[in-house]
Amino acid sequence: MVAEALGEHEARAGSPLVGPAGSTWDRIVGRTKDAERGIQLDSNRDFLHANVINCRPPDNLLTKQPFEHEAISHCSPYLDSTIASFKPRCIIALGNTALRRLTGNWGIEQLRGYVFPTRYGPVVPTYHPSYIMRGKWNLARVVQLDVSRALEVARKGPESFLRDKTYVLSPSWGEVLAFVEEWRAAGRPPLAFDIETPRDDEAAEHEEMVFEDAASYTILMVSLAFKPYHAISIPWQEPFIGLLKEVFLEAPTTLVWNAAFDVPRLIANGVHFGGAIIDDMLAWHWLEPALPMGLKWVATILCPDMQPWKLEMQKNFQWYNAADSDVLLRSHLEIQKSLEAQGRWATFLRHFVHYGKLLNRMTERGVTVDHERRAAAREYFGGRFKEAAATADAMAPASVKLVHPKRGYKKEPQVTEGLVQIQVTLTEAEVEALRKKNERDREKLQAEREKAERKAARAEAKRAKDLAREARRAAKLARQQQKA
Numbered sequence: 001m002v003a004e005a006l007g008e009h010e011a012r013a014g015s016p017l018v019g020p021a022g023s024t025w026d027r028i029v030g031r032t033k034d035a036e037r038g039i040q041l042d043s044n045r046d047f048l049h050a051n052v053i054n055c056r057p058p059d060n061l062l063t064k065q066p067f068e069h070e071a072i073s074h075c076s077p078y079l080d081s082t083i084a085s086f087k088p089r090c091i092i093a094l095g096n097t098a099l100r101r102l103t104g105n106w107g108i109e110q111l112r113g114y115v116f117p118t119r120y121g122p123v124v125p126t127y128h129p130s131y132i133m134r135g136k137w138n139l140a141r142v143v144q145l146d147v148s149r150a151l152e153v154a155r156k157g158p159e160s161f162l163r164d165k166t167y168v169l170s171p172s173w174g175e176v177l178a179f180v181e182e183w184r185a186a187g188r189p190p191l192a193f194d195i196e197t198p199r200d201d202e203a204a205e206h207e208e209m210v211f212e213d214a215a216s217y218t219i220l221m222v223s224l225a226f227k228p229y230h231a232i233s234i235p236w237q238e239p240f241i242g243l244l245k246e247v248f249l250e251a252p253t254t255l256v257w258n259a260a261f262d263v264p265r266l267i268a269n270g271v272h273f274g275g276a277i278i279d280d281m282l283a284w285h286w287l288e289p290a291l292p293m294g295l296k297w298v299a300t301i302l303c304p305d306m307q308p309w310k311l312e313m314q315k316n317f318q319w320y321n322a323a324d325s326d327v328l329l330r331s332h333l334e335i336q337k338s339l340e341a342q343g344r345w346a347t348f349l350r351h352f353v354h355y356g357k358l359l360n361r362m363t364e365r366g367v368t369v370d371h372e373r374r375a376a377a378r379e380y381f382g383g384r385f386k387e388a389a390a391t392a393d394a395m396a397p398a399s400v401k402l403v404h405p406k407r408g409y410k411k412e413p414q415v416t417e418g419l420v421q422i423q424v425t426l427t428e429a430e431v432e433a434l435r436k437k438n439e440r441d442r443e444k445l446q447a448e449r450e451k452a453e454r455k456a457a458r459a460e461a462k463r464a465k466d467l468a469r470e471a472r473r474a475a476k477l478a479r480q481q482q483k484a
Contacts, residue, residue, distance in 0.1 A: 001017070001025075001043070001050070002050050002051065002079070002093050002098040002102060003017055003050070003052070003094045004051060004053070004097040005053045005056060005062050007021065007056065015049070016049045016051045017043075017049050017129070021130045024133055025043060025129040028129065028132070028143050028147075029042070029043040029046075029144075029147060030042060030043065031144065032148060034046075035148070036155070041147070047092075048082075048086055048088065051079070052075065052097050053072060053075040054078050062097060063096065063097060072101060083120050089121060089122070089153070089154040089157075090121065090123070090124060090153040091118075091120060091122070091123045091124070091150075092124050092125070092150045093125040093126070094127070094128040095125075095128030095131065098128075099123075099125040102116075102120060103123055105308075105311070109297070110296055111125055111308050112142075112146060112300065113126065113142070113297075113301070114306070114307060114308040115307070116308070117158065122158045124150040124153060125146075126146035127142070138290040145300075161304050161305045162305060163229055163305040165326065166230045167232070167323065168231070168232040168233070168322070169233050169316075169318040170318060171233075173240075177243070180243060183224075183226045183247075186226065189227070190252075190254070190329075191224060191226050191247070191254050192255040192325045192328040193222060193225075193248075193256060193325060194222070194223045194257070194324035194328060195220075195221070195262050195266065196219070196220045196221045196317070196321050197217075197219060198218060217265050217268050217269070220235070221234060221236055221321055222234050223321045224247070225328070226329070228329060229330075231326040231329075233318040233321040233322040236269075241269075248266070248271050248272065248273055249271075249273070249274040250274055252275040254273060254277050254278070255277075255328055255329060256279055256328070257279070257281045257324075258279065259282075259356070260279075263277060263363070264363060267363055276354070276356075276357055277357065278353050279356070280332045280335060282348075283335045283336070284298055286344065286352070287338055287339055295324065295331070296309070298331055299331065303331060309327075397456040397457075397459075398453065398456045399453045399457060
């Protein structure tokens with residue numbers, strides 16, 4: 001397990017992952033069962049712990065600090081030596097800093113759960129326990145899944161997850177026609193599809209619900225899949241467009257991830273859907289309402305054989321497109337199986353699919369939109385939200401408010417034109433006097449802050465006391481009325 005750096009408790013103990021974060025990590029790992037041995041895992045018994053850097057950064061801040069690169073470089077020999085001496089068969093990277101240090105990639109939310117081959121051996125990233133402690137307890141069981149995957153990689157090797165895949169890229173007309181005929185011969189089973197639009201739409205396309213008018217309606221290519229590990233990526237151009245329109249019209253069931261993005265763009269380009277459309281992003285949310293909904297996030301759970309194919313977008317765009325449909329199809333099969341086992345699949349079809357077909361007909365006809373009133377409504381409700389947030393903020397005690405702005409202070413540009421730069425040399429006595437003055441100012445500021453916090457605490461205690469007194473009076477009055 002490679003974490004980031006020593007915190008206050010870790011620095012005092014001289015060991016990584018102790019204190020609150022370490023306790024959280026111990027609980028998560030301790031509640032993870034080793035299926036092969038039939039016992040609960042123990043973080044201290046079963047794993048070695050290390051950090052990216054072996055000291056405590058100022059104020060526990062490392063990421064995006066001016067000393068970040070130098071600190072990581074300085075401590076690199078220690079981590080390299082630890083890994084070389086232990087020779088782990090798998091490493092769990094806790095958080096973004098460890099992920100980047102070991103794999104060179106950044107983005108724990110998108111890349112956790114995947115298996116990365118590195119010069120240190122296979123690496124499986126997951127969330128840092130400190131992140132789980134920030135109100136993300138719904139992700140604790142996801143960390144357990146990542147730990148179990150790392151354990152399986154250590155025992156069987158990363159090759160145990162690999163599966164052969166057949167993706168048809170840059171297809172000829174004959175290859176596209178053969179794929180369609182094979183689908184028809186199979187009885188027209190559910191057909192997974194995914195569209196690719198200009199790259200600025202990628203985040204909206206896969207990771208969140210979006211307004212229909214939020215991005216481009218230009219389609220670059222469409223991928224299809226109707227059986228696992230087999231997909232085709234087709235350019236959106238003639239003569240393929242005509243055949244694709246035929247396929248969508250005759251398909252009894254089509255599968256998509258985030259229909260709010262893909263379906264309106266296909267309809268706007270002349271596609272008509274003849275059958276039901278199943279939005280598997282909604283099906284996943286119906287199954288797991290507390291977990292993220294991005295397909296690449298879900299794939300780590302439902303398609304463990306997939307490498308982090310998000311990273312293939314720039315290298316092999318068509319392969320990336322085909323992988324989307326393949327993963328979508330396989331995720332659909334797993335989601336449907338789980339919902340059927342819970343007796344909830346028929347309800348999902350009734351509430352989302354059958355009703356969604358009616359909505360698609362409305363989309364094809366079009367709905368009159370008053371853009372001016374829509375913009376005015378957004379502005380109105382946005383203003384009300386800000387007012388409510390300001391009211392709530394004013395009611396919060398000063399002791400729980402953040403001292404600094406969320407994204408830090410913005411440095412205003414300084415006007416230097418026409419000014420003369422003067423070099424000032426201070427004596428050692430003057431420097432010492434300035435240092436003492438700054439120290440007194442910090443102490444004064446800290447004293448004022450503590451005084452404000454004590455005042456707020458007294459006010460809160462008085463308020464609680466008043467509320468308790470009012471509650472007793474109300475109870476006494478209720479008893480008197482009951483007696484009367």
